[in-house]
Amino acid sequence: MCTENKYNTQxxxxxxxxxxxxxxxxxxxxxxxxxTVLLTGVSEESQxxxxxxxxxxxxxxxxxxxxxxxxxxxxxxxxxxxxxxxFNPLTTPGNAEVSVARSPDGRVYTYQAxxxxxxxxxxxxxxxxxxxxxxxxxxxxxxxxxxxxxNGNEYVILQNQLV
Numbered sequence: 001m002c003t004e005n006k007y008n009t010q011x012x013x014x015x016x017x018x019x020x021x022x023x024x025x026x027x028x029x030x031x032x033x034x035x036t037v038l039l040t041g042v043s044e045e046s047q048x049x050x051x052x053x054x055x056x057x058x059x060x061x062x063x064x065x066x067x068x069x070x071x072x073x074x075x076x077x078x079x080x081x082x083x084x085x086x087f088n089p090l091t092t093p094g095n096a097e098v099s100v101a102r103s104p105d106g107r108v109y110t111y112q113a114x115x116x117x118x119x120x121x122x123x124x125x126x127x128x129x130x131x132x133x134x135x136x137x138x139x140x141x142x143x144x145x146x147x148x149x150x151n152g153n154e155y156v157i158l159q160n161q162l163v
Contacts, residue, residue, distance in 0.1 A: 085127045090119050091134060101147040103154065111156055113142035118158055139163065 090112065097113035100123070107124045109132065120133040140160035148155045 086129050088121065088129045088131060090114055090117075090131070091136075092117055095142065097143065097145050099145050099147045101149075104149065104152070109147070111145045111147050113145045113158070116140055116142065116163070118142050118145055118156070120156070 092114040095113045095115070099111040100108065101111070102108050107122055110119075110121045110123050110129075112119045112121060116136065116138050118135040119131055122130045122132050135156075135158070137160065139162060141163050142158055143161050144159035146157045148157060
């Protein structure tokens with residue numbers, strides 16, 4: 001469809017056709033490249049093996065019927081690249097919430113959430129950890145523990161849940 005420009009006596013029919021041809025060309029290139037990517041991706045997926053992740057040490061989630069989190073013998077998962085330097089039995093078995101921080105005096109402490117308590121352990125000498133303090137609250141479960149140093153003061157922030 002040709003239109004006549006009232007300010008210029010030339011018609012714009014050729015310009016409209018050029019614009020349409022460029023748009024169709026761009027669409028064709030995008031369509032062809034999309035189909036190529038899809039076909040290439042499908043063929044690579046069909047050639048890849050369907051084997052999932054294999055854990056050499058067995059099932060990483062060894063929690064079947066009757067699994068007891070309080071029984072340490074049911075948690076004997078280990079690895080060869082970690083060496084246990086020391087063990088300090090805390091007052092109650094706990095959560096896996098641990099925060100480690102270097103204090104202003106240069107010592108390194110862990111803040112470990114137990115079931116209903118929180119332990120502050122000096123681990124500056126990793127082969128001889130020393131319990132420095134225990135916060136007990138028999139009516140809560142400690143869910144999270146964080147250490148914060150602010151304006152020269154040290155804070156331990158706990159998230160507890162009533163039980």
